[in-house]
Amino acid sequence: MAGISFYTNPMSRGQIVRWMLEEIGEPYDMVLLDYDTSMKAPGYLAVNPMGKVPAIVHAGQTVTEAAAICAYLADAFPAANLAPPxxxxxxxxxxxxxxxxxxxxxxxxxxxxxxxxxxxxxxxxxxxxxxxxxxxxxxxxxxxxxxxxxxxxxxxxxxxxxxxxxxxxxxxxxxxxxxxxxxxxxxxxYRRQKELDNALIAEVQQGGQ
CATH class of the missing domain: 1.20.1050.10 (Glutathione S-transferase Yfyf (Class Pi); Chain A, domain 2)
Structure with a gap:
């Protein structure tokens, strides 16, 4: 079980956080959410009452808002050297x-x-x-x-x-x-993020046909 739970939808600002996760190089568990159903379900609203993605849970702490998540991950994983002194x-x-x-x-x-x-x-x-x-x-x-x-x-x-x-x-x-x-x-x-999210987008679009 990875130490980071990553809540996202490939057609969202979740792409920013996935890029950041790929930059730090730590394992993470992805939870894919749908805009109209699971993103508004009680389980996810307990993570983010706004009912939107992205969000992460790490070490028992919840962080929402893409900019805040990027800053948090840079501090949580200093070995990646993604924040200045x-x-x-x-x-x-x-x-x-x-x-x-x-x-x-x-x-x-x-x-x-x-x-x-x-x-x-x-x-x-x-x-x-x-x-x-x-x-x-x-x-x-x-x-x-x-x-x-x-x-x-x-x-x-x-x-x-x-x-x-x-x-x-x-x-x-x-x-x-x-x-x-x-x-x-x-x-x-950046390239890994695009490959991963573009593949997910293709799956979602194919499933909707």
Whole structure:
């Protein structure tokens, strides 16, 4: 029995957490959930009252929200070297939470067709979509990773946002975004995650035919 229980659906943000799990290289037990049934069942609502994935249970502790799970796993498994030393975590925390907050909100609102009314930008938190994209570009414009030469959990979470944004057209195609995504896609753990989740997606789609 693995020490990590991973609750997911292949067509969800669970892909982010699987990537992180593949990066740390520890065994995990996967629990596949369906949006309309098992994700709303009492058993899973006891894990996450929101009735959504991903979630993990490790050492008797439950963690939900993909960014929080990435940060938790980096700390729980320090041998994977996916978090900087505490005295060098400024960029790590800054951009991890920036992606979970302003980026997520700005991209979602734009995809839904919501535009912040002029003069109400401060209330929105992220200001405008363009401001958010400019700040994100600044974070990932270096030649390596968010925390310099060290790839971290922040790159998993921020990178997943950029990767999906480019794939689905919810983020603009900028040279810095494309270069960052290309570096991410070369990582063996990223490739394993895609193979595993794409295979599951194919099974789900085939079963629905």
């Amino acid at each position: 505490p005295d060098r975590r400024a960029d790590y925390y800054r951009w991890l939470f920036f992606a979970a907050g302003p980026v997520e909100a700005a991209v979602t609102n734009k995809a839904l067709g919501f535009v912040v009314p002029e003069g109400r930008e401060r209330m929105a938190g992220y200001g405008t979509f363009d401001q958010t994209m400019n700040a994100l570009e600044n974070a990932i414009s270096g030649p390596a990773w968010i925390c310099g030469d060290q790839f971290t959990a922040a790159d998993v979470y921020v990178g997943a946002q950029v990767d999906w944004g480019l794939l689905f057209g919810t983020m603009p195609s900028r040279p810095a975004f494309e270069a960052y995504a290309a570096r991410l896609r070369d990582r063996p753990a």
